[in-house]
Amino acid sequence: MILAAPPAHPGFLSPTGVEVAFLLVGLVTLGAAVVSVTTKQLVHAALWLVVALGGLAVEYLLLTAEFIAWVQVLIYVGSVVVLLLFGLMLTRAPIGRSPDADSGNRPVALAVAAAAAAALVWVVWDAFRKSWIDLEGPAQGSTGVTGEILFRHWVLPFEALSVLLLAALVGAIVLSRKKPEGERD
Amino acid sequence: MHLAYPAVLAALLFCVGLYGVLARRNAILVLMSVELMLNAVNLNLVAFDVWLRDALHAGQALTLFTIAIAAAEIGIGLAIVLMVYRNRGTADVDRLRDTAESPETPESPESTAEKAEAAA
Known part of the structure; x- marks a missing residue:
């Protein structure tokens, strides 16, 4: 058998x-x-x-x-x-403790979040209840694998992202710089 | 591992973040809740990437990009919050009502003219 x-x-x-x-x-x-x-x-x-x-x-x-x-x-x-x-x-x-940490629309927020949670969990459970992740075999996210895919297939987005990070850095510095007296933004 | 576990955990974390964004008053706490929502999405991306055994590992690459963009977002967001705090003396989102429409103030002809000028 x-x-x-x-x-x-x-x-x-x-x-x-x-x-x-x-x-x-x-x-x-x-x-x-x-x-x-x-x-x-x-x-x-x-x-x-x-x-x-x-x-x-x-x-x-x-x-x-x-x-x-x-x-x-x-x-x-x-x-x-x-x-x-x-x-x-x-x-x-x-x-x-600060008693005013939550704003006045807390009940509405609770209702929206509960409704979203119910809908999302229902849909996700219904769709993926039979799916199984196979974790056997070599690790799929080891540093070697990630480095290889990042610099072999995703180089262009990676470089674009570095430009975006530089822009964000410059923007944050410009925004938080103290203005000289008399100058207003 | 069942795919349902990470998927349901991500959905619940997203909804916790959603509650925080809607219910919190301090702008920095709102930013924290946004981070929670982004992390829920990241967990989903990683779980589905491992499930699909994608040759390009698009999910993991996208997760790394999301993390970098979230870092940029939190930097810019905090800079804006600090600027608002310096100018107004408060970081509470529901006290910044300059652009809110109030029903009781009738629109004066001057401001209408200004708006038309700005729109032109």
Whole structure:
């Protein structure tokens, strides 16, 4: 008798180790994101954002996209959050609880977000409930693979992006430069 | 791994970011929520790239580009917020109502003429 081939679509009741890890880290990420958008303490929101973005980096690692995970840690956790903290500091955000962190349209926002979540999750679940990601074999996002595709197939967008980054840098400097007295923008 | 896990997680994260954008008052917190939405999209791109085993790895390349554009966006956004804070003394998005239409102020003929001039 031949051994039965493993089914192409294992059920949800027998999760693999990767799936369990993905689920747990996903719950932490989602919880951190929810706290980050609901907390009344502005600085804590930025710190919870670090947890959410770091959790996403772990999710990338679990999906074998190794290079993107480290880019995520470097750029998001390393610089974007620091930039946001500097922004909070420079706009004199209050330390401690600020009761007016949420605007008046909070119920409407909650309704819109809940409706969008219900619709999106329903559609996505219905469409991809039978799809299975095969994570076996060589890693698909290792630094070697990513470097090769980036500089073999995506060179032109890459260079265009570097020009855009330079333009953004110059724009940010021009916008935040202090104007001399008497000159107004 | 089931594709449904990353896809559902990305959808939920996107909606959390959507709530933050709509409900927050401070402009910097709005920018944080925008970052959450962008990250949800990135997770989707990576998951579908790994699922499709794309030879060009378009999903991962696009994720890297999105991350770079998000960095540029946050830099420009914070510069604008800081400029608004310096000029107005506040970074609350619902207090910046200069361009809002208020129903009670009738439009004066002068401003109409100015608008026509600007449009011309």
